[in-house]
Amino acid sequence: MSGFPEIETLSDTESLVHYGQDWTRFWTPSPAKVVFPRSTEEVVALVKWARSNKARLVPSGGRTGLSGGAVAAAAEIVVSMDRMRTLVELDSVEPSLTAEAGMSIGEVQRLAAEAGLYYPVDWAAADSSQVGGSIATNAGGIRVLRYGMTRQWVRGLEVVDGRGEVLRLNRGLVKNNAGPDLSQLLIGSEGTLGIITQASLALTRPPPEQSVLLLAFADLAAIMPAFTALRRALGLSAFEFFDRRSVEQVAAHADQTFPLDPQAPYFGLVEFDNPGGERESDALAVFEQLVEDAMVSDGVLSQSAAQAAELWRWREAISEAITPRTPYKNDLSVRVSKVPGFLAALDDLVGRHYPDFEVVWFGHIGDGNLHMNILRPPKMDVGDFRTACDGLSPRVFDLVRSHGGSISAEHGVGLLKRDYLHYCRSPAEIEALRGLKALFDPDGVLNPGKLLA
Numbered sequence: 001m002s003g004f005p006e007i008e009t010l011s012d013t014e015s016l017v018h019y020g021q022d023w024t025r026f027w028t029p030s031p032a033k034v035v036f037p038r039s040t041e042e043v044v045a046l047v048k049w050a051r052s053n054k055a056r057l058v059p060s061g062g063r064t065g066l067s068g069g070a071v072a073a074a075a076e077i078v079v080s081m082d083r084m085r086t087l088v089e090l091d092s093v094e095p096s097l098t099a100e101a102g103m104s105i106g107e108v109q110r111l112a113a114e115a116g117l118y119y120p121v122d123w124a125a126a127d128s129s130q131v132g133g134s135i136a137t138n139a140g141g142i143r144v145l146r147y148g149m150t151r152q153w154v155r156g157l158e159v160v161d162g163r164g165e166v167l168r169l170n171r172g173l174v175k176n177n178a179g180p181d182l183s184q185l186l187i188g189s190e191g192t193l194g195i196i197t198q199a200s201l202a203l204t205r206p207p208p209e210q211s212v213l214l215l216a217f218a219d220l221a222a223i224m225p226a227f228t229a230l231r232r233a234l235g236l237s238a239f240e241f242f243d244r245r246s247v248e249q250v251a252a253h254a255d256q257t258f259p260l261d262p263q264a265p266y267f268g269l270v271e272f273d274n275p276g277g278e279r280e281s282d283a284l285a286v287f288e289q290l291v292e293d294a295m296v297s298d299g300v301l302s303q304s305a306a307q308a309a310e311l312w313r314w315r316e317a318i319s320e321a322i323t324p325r326t327p328y329k330n331d332l333s334v335r336v337s338k339v340p341g342f343l344a345a346l347d348d349l350v351g352r353h354y355p356d357f358e359v360v361w362f363g364h365i366g367d368g369n370l371h372m373n374i375l376r377p378p379k380m381d382v383g384d385f386r387t388a389c390d391g392l393s394p395r396v397f398d399l400v401r402s403h404g405g406s407i408s409a410e411h412g413v414g415l416l417k418r419d420y421l422h423y424c425r426s427p428a429e430i431e432a433l434r435g436l437k438a439l440f441d442p443d444g445v446l447n448p449g450k451l452l453a
Contacts (some may be wrong), residue, residue, distance in 0.1 A: 003052075005045040008036040008083065019078045022063040022070040023319075024416060031058065031072035036083045036298065040166060040197040041156060046079065047195070048164035050445045055359035058447055059191035061133025063106065064125040066319075066329050067414030069137065069190045069450050076448065079195060081132050089197060090115055095203040096155050096172060099398075101132025107137075108201065117150045117203040120147040124316035132196040138188035140410035141181050142316070143271075145366040146237040149410070157183045158198035164442025167216035172200035185436060190412050191447040193440035207237060211274035212308040213283055215290070215299045216264035222295035223266060224340050225435050227366060233286040234272035234279060239366030240315045242267050246362050250314055258314065260298045268365075269315050271308075318362050325375040326382055327360070332400055333409035336368040342403045343370060349399060350374070353392055369409040372396070397423035413451045423450070 011033040020029025037043045050057050058072040060080045072078045081102035095117050106127035112119045123141035139150045156172040169183035170176055186194055217223055223353045227239055247262050283301060290296040302308035350359050363370040376385040392438040397407050397420050406424045407417055433452060
């Protein structure tokens with residue numbers, strides 16, 4: 001390739017497969033090469049070369065996404081941020097942390113903790129996920145109920161857009177009303193408008209000591225009344241949900257015994273502030289009331305940080321446990337109050353059309369986010385399985401639309417949901433998104449085919 005920038009490059013088969021895919025497994029990775037820039041200037045050179053040579057670039061972070069957003073299946077060049085992991089600044093006054101895009105979220109959390117601070121956006125793959133990727137997908141995670149999405153914590157971005165221009169957006173400022181904040185357009189844009197090279201993230205004080213209450217629900221109808229009662233009685237930071245099949249999958253994967261009756265249909269994991277154990281009596285009181293009202297059949301309250309982590313493991317390990325089954329994932333959201341009716345209707349829909357498929361349900365039900373995972377039968381071809389699930393998706397998304405929800409709560413659109421975007425975005429919105437793409441990336445260099453067809 002004539003005039004290609006002097007950037008570290010790999011093109012062996014193992015590297016192409018490794019860097020050419022994310023956690024989805026429905027596309028065969030086939031990048032032309034993988035490049036590893038070490039600076040914003042190298043990214044600029046790469047983008048300008050790509051524009052001149054009609055090449056296509058796929059930005060790549062930790063590749064933990066679940067929508068095919070980091071897949072390179074058509075001879076694109078993968079742009080890995082693995083060599084850009086430097087801490088630029090940790091400001092304990094604001095407080096904030098500025099880092100290159102390849103730093104892992106786990107490292108951000110550790111650096112913040114060493115300074116007596118806290119970065120609250122968290123999920124099971126935090127040690128693998130990178131700053132740039134988490135911003136490009138507006139990652140959510142397990143504590144959105146209290147802290148919101150990644151969007152709420154971005155103070156500034158350095159981005160190379162599809163023209164090869166460097167945009168330094170908001171520059172870490174707490175207050176800046178000199179026109180619209182363009183950084184907000186890049187958050188959640190899935191690498192289609194620019195390659196994030198550096199970011200400033202707000203930090204906060206660490207939360208007080210937390211405890212975890214694991215509950216077995218009597219039935220689906222009990223979940224939201226229980227959530228309302230628990231939120232009223234306790235300072236919740238998380239309210240997670242998973243079903244019996246989730247427990248079965250994690251138990252088999254980890255060879256562990258679930259601490260509650262595993263035959264209960266649904267379970268909830270509640271995290272709440274409990275400094276010095278002072279809220280334990282409140283937690284026990286609301287638990288006893290839920291049992292008396294026949295909403296909850298069993299429960300366990302963590303007695304240490306180690307036990308809380310063990311209880312969290314039953315929720316956080318679900319995605320890892322079901323990965324060998326090549327799950328077809330739908331990451332859906334509706335208004336919190338509509339969750340029970342939506343879940344019941346969705347479960348009925350899948351049961352009627354695909355009664356032989358196993359469906360695993362879990363999610364951040366406190367913020368209205370449900371993850372529907374259809375597991376591939378062990379002897380079924382991956383292509384045939386995807387075809388069957390693709391046939392179901394329009395019915396699922398019709399149901400989402402009728403409930404005023406979103407077809408992607410936190411995993412993005414990528415390739416997997418690109419052709420279904422109209423189920424939650426109006427024609428006018430989609431046209432506006434196309435206009436933004438044309439403005440930031442006029443030659444279509446960046447992450448082609450993702451988000452927009």
